[in-house]
Amino acid sequence: MIRLAWHLTVVGGRGRAVLLAACTAVVGGLLLVGQAMLLLPEYPQEALYSVVADAGTRSGFAFAVFLLALPALLLLFQAVRLGTSARERRLAALRLAGATPGDVRRLGALEVGLPTFAGAVAGYGVYRLMRGVFGGAPVDAGCCEPGVTRHGSLAGFVPTSVAPAWWQVLLTVLVVTVLGVIVGTAANRGVVVSPLGIARRTSSNPPRPWGLLLVVAGIGFGVSALVLFGTSELVDLLAPLASIALLVVGLISLAPWTAYVVGRTARRARTAPVLLAARRLAGDPRPAGRAAAAVGAIGLVAGGAAAMAADILETQEPGDRAYYLVAIGLVGVGLLLALLAVIGSLAIHSVESLLDRKRSVASLAALGGTTGLLAQSQRAEVGLVAMPMALGGTLLGSLLIGIPLAGLGLPWAVATALALGAVAGLVWSAVRLAVLITGPWIRKAADPANLRTA
Amino acid sequence: MSDLLMEAHGLRKAYGRTEALRGVSFGLAAGERVAITGPSGSGKSTLLLSLAGILRPEAGEIRYAGSRLDDLSETARTRLRRREFGVVLQFGQLVPELTALQNVALPLMLERHDRTSADRLARGWLERLGASDVAAALPGELSGGEAQRVALARALVTSPRIVFADEPTGALDTVSGEALLVALHDAAKEAEAAVVVVTHDNRVAARADREIRLVDGMIA
Numbered sequence: 001m002i003r004l005a006w007h008l009t010v011v012g013g014r015g016r017a018v019l020l021a022a023c024t025a026v027v028g029g030l031l032l033v034g035q036a037m038l039l040l041p042e043y044p045q046e047a048l049y050s051v052v053a054d055a056g057t058r059s060g061f062a063f064a065v066f067l068l069a070l071p072a073l074l075l076l077f078q079a080v081r082l083g084t085s086a087r088e089r090r091l092a093a094l095r096l097a098g099a100t101p102g103d104v105r106r107l108g109a110l111e112v113g114l115p116t117f118a119g120a121v122a123g124y125g126v127y128r129l130m131r132g133v134f135g136g137a138p139v140d141a142g143c144c145e146p147g148v149t150r151h152g153s154l155a156g157f158v159p160t161s162v163a164p165a166w167w168q169v170l171l172t173v174l175v176v177t178v179l180g181v182i183v184g185t186a187a188n189r190g191v192v193v194s195p196l197g198i199a200r201r202t203s204s205n206p207p208r209p210w211g212l213l214l215v216v217a218g219i220g221f222g223v224s225a226l227v228l229f230g231t232s233e234l235v236d237l238l239a240p241l242a243s244i245a246l247l248v249v250g251l252i253s254l255a256p257w258t259a260y261v262v263g264r265t266a267r268r269a270r271t272a273p274v275l276l277a278a279r280r281l282a283g284d285p286r287p288a289g290r291a292a293a294a295v296g297a298i299g300l301v302a303g304g305a306a307a308m309a310a311d312i313l314e315t316q317e318p319g320d321r322a323y324y325l326v327a328i329g330l331v332g333v334g335l336l337l338a339l340l341a342v343i344g345s346l347a348i349h350s351v352e353s354l355l356d357r358k359r360s361v362a363s364l365a366a367l368g369g370t371t372g373l374l375a376q377s378q379r380a381e382v383g384l385v386a387m388p389m390a391l392g393g394t395l396l397g398s399l400l401i402g403i404p405l406a407g408l409g410l411p412w413a414v415a416t417a418l419a420l421g422a423v424a425g426l427v428w429s430a431v432r433l434a435v436l437i438t439g440p441w442i443r444k445a446a447d448p449a450n451l452r453t454a
Numbered sequence: 455m456s457d458l459l460m461e462a463h464g465l466r467k468a469y470g471r472t473e474a475l476r477g478v479s480f481g482l483a484a485g486e487r488v489a490i491t492g493p494s495g496s497g498k499s500t501l502l503l504s505l506a507g508i509l510r511p512e513a514g515e516i517r518y519a520g521s522r523l524d525d526l527s528e529t530a531r532t533r534l535r536r537r538e539f540g541v542v543l544q545f546g547q548l549v550p551e552l553t554a555l556q557n558v559a560l561p562l563m564l565e566r567h568d569r570t571s572a573d574r575l576a577r578g579w580l581e582r583l584g585a586s587d588v589a590a591a592l593p594g595e596l597s598g599g600e601a602q603r604v605a606l607a608r609a610l611v612t613s614p615r616i617v618f619a620d621e622p623t624g625a626l627d628t629v630s631g632e633a634l635l636v637a638l639h640d641a642a643k644e645a646e647a648a649v650v651v652v653t654h655d656n657r658v659a660a661r662a663d664r665e666i667r668l669v670d671g672m673i674a
Binding site: 086089090092093094095096097098101102103194195196 | 529536547569
């Protein structure tokens with residue numbers, strides 16, 4: 001079975017396997033970097049960038065590193081869907097050849113499990129690479145007083161004096177592999193493979209906004225963090241982290257519902273591309289919602305960072321501002337990296353959506369729909385979900401940080417407006433880039449030969 | 455106890471409000487060749503796929519070698535089909551990523567045969583069906599006739615007791631279709647397998663020992 005799965009992985013989905021392995025390698029590497037930060041003593045032996053060197057901000061930074069793994073996991077979820085139509089033909093043929101539903105499930109798990117295991121092992125390499133490139137500079141013995149924090153440059157934020165033990169590395173590989181398989185299995189949930197083809201158990205119920213509960217819980221934890229600040233170290237540490245985690249997961253869970261609501265709202269659109277996109281979203285909102293899920297979280301962090309920057313500029317002495325503003329700049333770099341994963345995720349969704357509907361796309365082309373119009377429709381489908389998620393997330397993040405810090409004055413308003421503009425511009429560029437990548441597939445789906453296929 | 459290899463009684467199956475089978479009964483003796491004919495939409499393929507254990511009828515019962523087939527789980531029916539039946543559909547339905555040889559060896563590999571013996575048996579069937587020269591080719595590189603020969607080899611490699619074929623010549627030209635039919639009947643005879651074939655083609659039906667004609671989901 002493993003040999004067959006390996007053969008099918010290598011022959012049938014090399015690109016998919018490489019992408020799965022790359023995603024899990026990034027996740028594994030980030031988890032190991034975050035762990036290494038948490039293993040540092042109060043006063044590290046090496047010179048590290050200030051937010052890592054200072055014990056007070058270190059755990060928050062490590063948490064941000066863990067959060068960066070989330071877009072990579074969402075990209076992995078999308079990557080599992082790559083080549084769906086070819087894979088479904090293959091699975092149906094395997095069933096006809098005598099593979100049981102259990103065999104097919106096992107093959108599917110192995111097809112995801114083998115590359116994710118390889119990626120998880122490669123994650124150690126990613127960690128070593130990051131440590132080599134962004135490692136803290138060693139300090140000569142005896143040069144500095146013990147019990148003193150040594151601040152290093154921005155490029156030195158990965159600890160070099162401590163590293164996860166072998167069992168922690170092994171555990172990380174195991175966790176990342178299992179995480180990959182779970183995400184992969186979730187992506188294939190509801191697919192019934194019969195010898196005659198594939199059937200999907202699609203839910204006829206529209207998505208519900210259950211994510212709002214998590215968002216409210218996140219706000220609740222945030223308020224608790226403020227009210228209970230200073231009562232205990234544990235509360236000071238955990239309440240804000242729990243708040244951020246709940247808000248991020250809540251916004252991600254709200255994405256399919258947002259896609260549905262936007263699709264329903266836009267179905268009276270006057271232009272053909274938006275009308276087509278809106279109908280698709282209203283009919284099957286979950287795939288597009290999942291593809292754009294991370295942009296809400298990106299907006300949340302961007303909005304929060306903007307409100308924080310406004311507060312820093314107002315309250316800190318000019319000499320102290322750089323310390324905080326550089327850290328916020330680092331958050332911006334992290335968000336751009338997350339946006340790269342989102343571009344991949346949106347592009348994969350766009351390609352799979354085209355290949356799933358190639359007959360109707362070919363019909364549209366036969367009726368006179370140009371590839372330009374088809375591309376506009378793809379942009380509308382992805383953008384209609386991504387833009388409200390991103391802007392809503394930005395506003396929420398800005399409000400949540402802005403209210404407790406300096407109130408909602410003019411600096412906050414300016415910073416929020418700038419953040420909304422920047423996020424809108426970046427996310428729209430991401431949407432355009434994702435659809436640009438899918439150009440060859442648009443032409444492929446519009447091929448008249450698809451009119452003759454089932 | 456009946457000496458029939460397979461028996462079906464009162465089979466019913468509907469797709470939404472369309473009744474594909476309306477109380478069909480059927481019997482098949484060992485080594486017998488039966489053609490199921492009838493107009494489009496008469497329920498021919500539904501009957502064949504139900505007998506092969508791919509579809510489950512909503513009413514009625516199917517017995518194979520004296521035991522109920524239709525109330526087995528999906529997994530049990532698949533295992534039975536893998537060991538006892540061979541199935542050929544209109545377009546071959548080969549696994550696109552495996553070579554012709556690997557496709558034929560696949561049912562044996564799923565039965566945990568070792569690779570060497572699976573390959574040897576698969577190569578033997580490809581030779582018998584005149585398709586040994588395409589053993590290393592991928593399905594996308596095969597002509598329709600070649601793909602159907604490979605699919606037939608895959609159906610026969612486990613020495614099944616019944617071969618089910620749904621319009622096996624439907625996508626082939628006259629010459630290729632004729633050649634495939636000769637191969638199907640010769641191979642089945644050699645393997646002492648019964649054959650149930652669904653067809654529109656009178657020439658295919660003429661090669662059978664018996665013809666069952668379906669009209670509107672019932673035997674005419």
